[in-house]
Amino acid sequence: MATLTSRHPFNLYYNAGEYVKICGTQDGYFPDFGHHMANEMGGVWLHPIKLLDGFWLKVTDLDRNIAVWARADGFTSESWGGSRFDYDHGLSHIPVSIERSQFAPDYEKGMVAEYEISAYGKGTTRLKLELLSRTDLRPVWYSDEIGIIPGAGETAEAITSRKVIVKDDAQDWYAMIGSDLPGTEMTVGPEIYGPELTAGKGTGISFVTECTLEEKDVFRFRLFVAGSESSREACEQTYSTIERDHVSLKEQKQQLYDKLDQRAVLFIEGEDELNEQFAWVKRNNQWLVQQVDGIGRGLTAGGPTYPWWFGCDSTYALQGVLATGDHQLVRDTLNLLLEKSKEANGNGRFVHEVTTMGAVSNRGNTQETAHYIAFVWEMFLWTGDDALLREHYDYCVQGIDWLLGEMDPDGDLFPSGYGIIEIAGLNMELIDSAVYTAKALQALEHMSLYLGETKRHQTYQKLAEQTVRAVNDMYWSEKDSLYADAVAPISDIVPKVDYMVSLAEKQGITDYREYVEGLLADAGENQKDRGWLLNKNWVIVTPMEAGIADQDKAQRALEAMRNRDFIGEYGTYLAAMYQQGTMTISTGAHAVAEAAYGYPDHALDLLRRMGKSFSRVVPGSFSEMSPDYGCVVQAWTIYALAVPVVRHFFGVQPEAQHRRVILSPDMPQAWADKKCSLEHLKVGDAEFDIHVESREGKRYASISNASGWTVVLDWKGERRESNEKRIEWQLEQ
Template identity: 80%
Template sequence: MARITSRHPINLYYNAGEYVKICGTQDGYFPDFGHHMANEMGGVWLHPIKLLDGFWLKVTDTDRQISVWARADSYSSEAWGGGRFEYDHGLSHIPVSIVRSQFAPDYEKGMVAEYEITSYGEGETHLRLELLSRTDLRPVWYSDEIGILPGTAETAECLSPRKVMVKDNSHDWYVLVGSDLPGIENTVGPNIYGPELTAGKGTGISFAAECTLKEKQVLRFRLFVAGSESSREACEQTYAALEQGHDDLLEQKKALYDRLDQRSLLTIEGEEELNTHFAWAKRNNQWLVQRVDGIGRGLTAGGPTYPWWFGCDSTYALQGVLATGDHSLVKDTLNLLLEKSREVNDNGRFVHEVTTMGAVSNPGNTQETAHYIAFVWEMFLWTGDEALLREHYGYCVQGMDWLLHTMDPDGDLFPSGYGIIEIAGLNMELIDSAVYTAKALQALAWMSSYLGEQNRGEHYQELSERAVQAINQVFWSDKDGLYADAVAPAGDIAPKVTYMASLAEKQGIQGYREYIEGLLAEAGEDQGDRGWLLNKNWVIVTPMEAGIADPDKAQRALETMRSSDFVGEYGTYLAAIYQQGTMTISTGAHAVAEATYGNPDEALGLLRRMGKSFSRVQPGSFSEMSPDYGCVVQAWTIYALAVPVVRHFFGIRPEAYLQKVSFVPDFPQAWADKTCRLERLRVGDAEFDISFEIREGLRITEISNPSKWTVVLDWKGHRFESDKERILWKLDGQS
């Protein structure tokens, strides 16, 4: 397996198992940072509690009387989900090199850091080593809102010279820290710190030992950290599993990532960068899987700033997860969010944000209820899981009732409220909420018909057609060649001008007030609903992304959005008015929109722009904000990569419930005369290996179909069908 290395010591990294997350800087330190919990977002977390502020190694050359807290020169992300630090120059003149490798097992509540110290000095080198940890038992953000507060202190107990148990004095929260460093002695106390005075209230634990290394001799030792949010006994059991089985746990983790790598394996000839980005995006998503006993398992939004579950992040990201074959993760995530939505809302509204303590900080924005409903049908197409469809169908029906009644009092099929863009004041009839409501109506029509509710299905179908027509009429601005951000009467916009202008001015944008006042002047005395291009937010691409834009309007809008007003070096701006922020979601949705309307070259161009931000902060991942700020890893990047490539370039159209898959490929011109492979694509309980290539004037399609499902190829109006185990089609390259 590969690793990617960087030499940016102050950048953050994120290592993860399904239970434990580790976050510090790439020099091996753990500085305080974070805004949800001021100065507390890093360290070692066993959600919903924090275990450690961090850990550090002090190396003293007792002969030369040189002492240094080791600081890494380079950091590597391992393809199997761990981290590797290499120390050399940071050790002053002490003649040793150090490698620290760390990982969190996916199914144990702990972590292991292994140190390998190699002497390169002549003769003997006498060292004193101090391995120091700082505990910090506290709950995740927003826990105080549901009455869960950390204790005022922690109690430490030395179980042996090599193990120290620490407990929060108000809760059954435990962390057990130990080491197999030989000849160990320990010191424990709240005033024991390493090189960083971290903000936490916890306890310092210092393990120290002296050793002598001959030239080229290697010393290996480990730090073990186990935790429990419920009992001392569980914490001790986890520690024993780490201490006795760390090698096996590491092999299990590598095997998990090997299986992940082999699923939806993309190989585009001559596109090594894209192949690499696609592979690492799959790995990134495994880093973001969070398992919490008593709540569930699901894909979190991003690390380290948003290490909990979100509605809209999931309904984007899980589209990519479907395309890359982890159907269990899709099911687990959506079921967790459904359970919380029922618990907190129970009216069809889909939650926005759920912490790992189970607290809901936002019961749900308008857009995400619609997006959830639309996604449920797509999930069914990929999985064919009728029981799962039925589990969600009732809440989807409730959700549509909430959208079209509670949130749409004027009955125009444009629900009001906040969408993806959570800017204060923009709680009106927004383009993304309208588009995804239309898609949700289509999805519910198909769901209802499939489940035998024909009358309801016909009703939803009629509403969906009306909604699509209304979007193309009311939101469309022929003057601008774009769909509008919002629909509202001028009387609703005028009171927001001062506030919106102040936001623009804070971002250094001049003339915004005059721009909005010009729009109001155009409206004149007309007080009816009309479209408003307030910020030209990226969500104006959603009519094309969702495939509901009239074709001529779609092509005109996409042509307009290819300009430098909308697209920068790293992809699509969050708002063309500001031209300051770019995310993988804005670029990804834009790429999907281009591909949906038959523009694969433009879609690939956007993915190439997005690719420029790969490894800019954490090696092997894309940051939340392109190119290099926000979360160091973000879930919806898999949507941005997998949906254009799998669903559009390869043209996958799954119908798992019929044991049928259709292929409608539309590859970029850059891939002509190339071999394009997608291996072990999962649909339902079947797997397919797909290969497309153009050779000697023939387009060759080869598909492995061991389950003997019905496979359909639609190539430029020519339709081919087979249920053979091995399918080979050769088509005239000109047809």
């Protein structure tokens, strides 16, 4: 399997199973950091509780009288989900090298760290080793708001000289720490620290031994950690399993990632970097899968800052997850969010943020409900799961009623409230909420038709047509050849001017007041709703990304955005007005918009810009904010890569409910004579291999169709159809 290595010791890493997440720095340390929980976002987490602040190794050369807390100078992301730390130069002349490898089993509540010490000095090297851990049993962010309060301290009990169990004094939260390090010397207590004085309230546990190594000798030992958020018995049972079965658990994890790597395998000749990035974003998403007993399993937004579930992030990210074949993760995530939405709202509103303790900290922004409804139909097209569609349909109906009722008091089909851009005060009729409401109505139009609800189908069809027209009329700025950020009367804008100016000034924009006063002057005395291009936020691409923009307007808007006002070195700015932030979501949505309207070359340019941030922080991952800050891994990056490539470059249009796939490839010019393949593409219960290549000056599309589904080639207005198991069509050169 592939690995990626870096030598940036103070960068964070994220190492994960489906239960346990480990986050520290790439030198093997665990510094305090984080803002949701000040100084507590790192360490070892068994959501919804934290287990450890961290663990460290002290090495003492008894003959040279040198003692160091080992600090790694090389870090490797293993493609199977583990991490490796190499300690070559940080041991202060002690003639040994150390390798630490660690992983969290995907289906057990614990982790394993294995140390391998290799002697290279002539003669004998006598070492004293201290393996030290610090517990810190505490709940995830926002738990105190729902009455989950940890105790003031912890109680530690030594089971043996190499095994300790720790309990929170107020809650049934447990951590068990042990090692197969030889010897019996051990100390336990809250006063015991390693090289970092971590902020937690916890307990230090120190295992000590001595060993003698001859040249080329190798000494191995392991740290085992297990936890439980409910009982001592469960914690002890998990520990026993991990201690006994750590070898087979590692093999199980490797097999899981092998299967993941065999889904939706992309190969573009000459695009080694893109192929590699595509493979890694699938692995990244597995890092972000979180199981919590009693709540469910789902894709979290990002690590380590947002290790819980979000509506908005999911309805973007899961589009990429569908396209790369993990349909069970899509079901699990959406069902979890549906249950929490019913529990917190019950009126069709889709939640924004759910912690792993099960608390809903934000009941939902306007855009999220619309985007959820639109996504349900997308999910059905890929899975063909009739029961799943019916499970979500009623809440979708409630959701559109909420959007066009409570959230649309003036009845103009544009719901008010916050959208994706969560800036205080900008809770107007925003472009993304309006666009996704149109998409939601189109989705309900299709759902109701499929389910035989004729009256609703006619209603949704009419409303969808009206809303699409209204978006293209009201949000379009003829002067700017762009869609506006928001629609509002001038009376709604004037009270917000000072606040918007203050936001701009914080970003170093000194002439924003003059800009917005110019907009107000253009509006004159007209008190009717009108479009406002306030910040040129990235969401003004959503009419094109969602495919509802008029063709001429889409062409003009996309052309107007192909410049340095909107696009920087790493992709699309969050706001062209500020040009001070880029995310994979802003770049990805822009790339989808370009590809959706037939501009694959411009879409590929955006993906290549985004690709420059790959591995900048964690080897094998894109950061939340390009190129190198925010979460070190972010779920919606898979949307940014997979949707342009699968849905548009390869042109995959699934109709799983009809056992049919439509292909309408639109490759970038740079790939015109390249071999391009997408193998093991999953649609419903079928799998397809798609190859596009040139032979003897002619271009061919070949499809492996083992299930005998109907495959339709829609190529430049010509449609061809086959259900043969091996299909080959010549394309126009």
